[in-house]
Amino acid sequence: MSKHVITANRLVDGAVVYLTVGGGWSERIADAAVADGKEAGAVLMAKAEQAVADCLVVAPYLIDVADADGGIRAQRYRERIRSDGPSIHPEFAKT
Amino acid sequence: MYRYDEFDHTFVRQRVEQFRDQVERRLSGALSEDEFRPLRLMNGLYLQLHAYMLRVAIPYGTLSSRQMRCLAHIARTYDKGYGHFTTRQNIQFNWPALKDVPDILLDLAEVEMHALQTSGNCIRNVTADQYAGAAADEIEDPRVWCEIIRQWSSLHPEFSFLPRKFKIAVTGAPNDRAAVAVHDIGLRIVRNEAGEVGFQVLVGGGQGRTPVIGAVIRPFLPKRYLLSYLEAILRVYNLLGRRDNIFKARIKILVQQVGAAVFADMVEDEWQQIKDGPVELPAGELERIQAYFAPPPFETLPDADSGFADAQAGDPAFTAWTRSNLAAHRQPGYAIVNLSLKPVGGIPGDATAAQMDAVADLADRYSFGEIRVSHEQNLILPHVRLQDLYPLWQALEGIGFATANIGLASDIIACPGLDYCSLANARSIPIAQEISRRFAALDRLHDIGELRIKISGCINACGHHHVGHIGILGVDKKGEEFYQLTLGGDATDTAALGDLIGPAVSVHKVVDAVETLVGVYLEHRQNGERFLDTYRRVGLQPFKETLYATH
Numbered sequence: 035m036s037k038h039v040i041t042a043n044r045l046v047d048g049a050v051v052y053l054t055v056g057g058g059w060s061e062r063i064a065d066a067a068v069a070d071g072k073e074a075g076a077v078l079m080a081k082a083e084q085a086v087a088d089c090l091v092v093a094p095y096l097i098d099v100a101d102a103d104g105g106i107r108a109q110r111y112r113e114r115i116r117s118d119g120p121s122i123h124p125e126f127a128k129t
Numbered sequence: 130m131y132r133y134d135e136f137d138h139t140f141v142r143q144r145v146e147q148f149r150d151q152v153e154r155r156l157s158g159a160l161s162e163d164e165f166r167p168l169r170l171m172n173g174l175y176l177q178l179h180a181y182m183l184r185v186a187i188p189y190g191t192l193s194s195r196q197m198r199c200l201a202h203i204a205r206t207y208d209k210g211y212g213h214f215t216t217r218q219n220i221q222f223n224w225p226a227l228k229d230v231p232d233i234l235l236d237l238a239e240v241e242m243h244a245l246q247t248s249g250n251c252i253r254n255v256t257a258d259q260y261a262g263a264a265a266d267e268i269e270d271p272r273v274w275c276e277i278i279r280q281w282s283s284l285h286p287e288f289s290f291l292p293r294k295f296k297i298a299v300t301g302a303p304n305d306r307a308a309v310a311v312h313d314i315g316l317r318i319v320r321n322e323a324g325e326v327g328f329q330v331l332v333g334g335g336q337g338r339t340p341v342i343g344a345v346i347r348p349f350l351p352k353r354y355l356l357s358y359l360e361a362i363l364r365v366y367n368l369l370g371r372r373d374n375i376f377k378a379r380i381k382i383l384v385q386q387v388g389a390a391v392f393a394d395m396v397e398d399e400w401q402q403i404k405d406g407p408v409e410l411p412a413g414e415l416e417r418i419q420a421y422f423a424p425p426p427f428e429t430l431p432d433a434d435s436g437f438a439d440a441q442a443g444d445p446a447f448t449a450w451t452r453s454n455l456a457a458h459r460q461p462g463y464a465i466v467n468l469s470l471k472p473v474g475g476i477p478g479d480a481t482a483a484q485m486d487a488v489a490d491l492a493d494r495y496s497f498g499e500i501r502v503s504h505e506q507n508l509i510l511p512h513v514r515l516q517d518l519y520p521l522w523q524a525l526e527g528i529g530f531a532t533a534n535i536g537l538a539s540d541i542i543a544c545p546g547l548d549y550c551s552l553a554n555a556r557s558i559p560i561a562q563e564i565s566r567r568f569a570a571l572d573r574l575h576d577i578g579e580l581r582i583k584i585s586g587c588i589n590a591c592g593h594h595h596v597g598h599i600g601i602l603g604v605d606k607k608g609e610e611f612y613q614l615t616l617g618g619d620a621t622d623t624a625a626l627g628d629l630i631g632p633a634v635s636v637h638k639v640v641d642a643v644e645t646l647v648g649v650y651l652e653h654r655q656n657g658e659r660f661l662d663t664y665r666r667v668g669l670q671p672f673k674e675t676l677y678a679t680h
């Protein structure tokens with residue numbers, strides 16, 4: 035089954051964030067709640083939509099992730115750049 | 130330079146306060162994102178991959194030292210300590226928080242700047258030759274007209290909802306440094322046979338998905354008719370431009386569909402109805418605006434300076450810099466100085482807050498407080514005495530802006546690409562960084578000579594790849610970064626679109642590919658030929674054969 039997490043930009047400052055297991059939002063993909071398959075993804079998405087209504091985040095969407103080094107990693111290159119920061123500024127990386 | 134009058138000041142401040150209210154309503158939930166998006170875009174605020182991005186207009190690329198210090202202050206206070214100068218002669222801040230943007234806009238208003246009309250389907254910041262008011266080859270200062278167009282187009286009710294965004298560029302010199310042929314409207318200040326000064330008008334140029342070199346629809350337009358003629362063009366476009374398909378909405382598609390001659394006739398018909406009407410400049414207005422662009426108090430100096438000549442003789446590094454980074458000034462004893470924002474391995478167009486402050490200080494000391502931004506993403510001190518060049522160069526070395534590479538292989542235009550931009554297919558900046566490292570050796574760089582490499586991270590072509598001698602376009606092939614190469618593009622008065630050389634190359638091979646292409650040029654070049662000249666003489670074939678044989 036494909037694994038997904040939910041990402042969005044935080045309304046107040048635009049930062050890239052991920053929906054966590056506790057229903058909060060973290061800047062680290064490592065903290066993200068992982069949904070196995072479509073249905074689990076839809077459950078997470080419903081929570082994210084509530085966060086949109088609550089003015090916490092903007093434009094949430096599901097991304098594909100895979101297991102890597104004991105954690106998870108975004109599949110698409112674009113999403114890796116979002117999770118890690120600009121490739122040209124390694125000093126901005128979120129650890 | 131132009132100074133805001135009472136009307137401008139009041140208007141810009143009102144807009145800041147309106148936006149402050151809109152941001153508060155967004156944060157409180159009174160406005161949804163769908164409602165807020167068009168409002169923030171009207172204030173130049175985008176949401177990119179990592180954060181919000183604020184695009185601040187630098188009208189026709191002219192900045193005072195005071196304005197530059199304000200940009201430094203914004204970078205330091207509200208951002209991560211740097212800003213990015215763009216191919217539209219603007220500056221972008223990549224990390225502002227939404228809640229801070231009204232304060233940023235208020236700081237900008239203090240120095241007569243704003244972010245209005247840097248987004249949306251309106252007439253965008255009018256761009257100009259970065260050497261305006263200084264160049265030896267200039268007929269007249271184009272900024273006077275840019276300012277007139279700015280005032281006419283700002284909030285023009287008829288042109289606030291055009292079918293698509295609209296870009297105008299103006300050059301006052303026959304050597305086109307403003308890429309006017311790839312703008313929706315390009316204006317060249319020319320002299321006719323009778324010796325009168327007017328405009329050659331090009332229309333329908335542009336890059337992006339459908340690149341087009343603009344067509345001349347009027348070889349000579351007397352100056353006094355500029356606004357009515359522009360208004361006629363915009364009216365025809367506003368009426369007939371397509372609003373049903375975003376990819377066909379630019380004026381270039383309309384001009385292509387009806388043909389430039391027919392389009393010119395339509396403009397002529399419209400123009401005859403409004404010519405000499407209320408849109409023409411009122412008496413005295415041209416003179417009023419011209420006065421803002423009066424030359425600074427130049428000293429009367431000889432053509433040559435012995436101190437400058439001695440410094441050149443004594444310091445080869447300085448000499449190399451004078452060869453590539455200076456341009457001829459119209460005033461004897463002065464030079465135009467290009468500050469390279471393309472250090473080896475650096476990010477094209479980026480400047481830190483400290484660098485911006487230092488440039489402001491140097492402008493005060495050596496260039497009447499004036500700074501310019503070029504569409505090539507460099508800065509310019511337009512009015513420097515020859516005798517000041519050596520100490521200025523030393524100071525620029527100190528801040529990392531003295532790379533002797535203007536117009537050369539490492540002076541690369543690169544859009545933000547996938548490192549920042551939500552529309553990107555591939556990264557641009559790391560490719561530019563790697564190419565500049567590959568061509569770091571000054572002797573080789575100068576031996577290769579003029580070579581314009583331009584990189585875009587997607588087909589929108591913010592990095593002007595269509596008009597690069599070597600153009601590089603990022604494409605996405607099954608999630609991998611690939612790059613299409615084009616050859617022979619030209620943004621100047623001999624404008625041309627590049628020819629696609631063949632299949633795209635992978636991210637791992639693109640820099641090698643550029644080096645191979647340069648090798649082919651060196652092999653074939655004849656006396657004094659630039660890359661572009663050799664390409665035009667020998668054509669695509671030798672480049673293609675070598676590139677795909679080796680890769």
Ligand code: SF4
Pocket residue numbers: 544545546547550551552553554585586587588589590591592
């Ligand atoms: S060319 Fe594409 S990737 Fe580059 S800045 Fe423009 S929209 Fe973004």
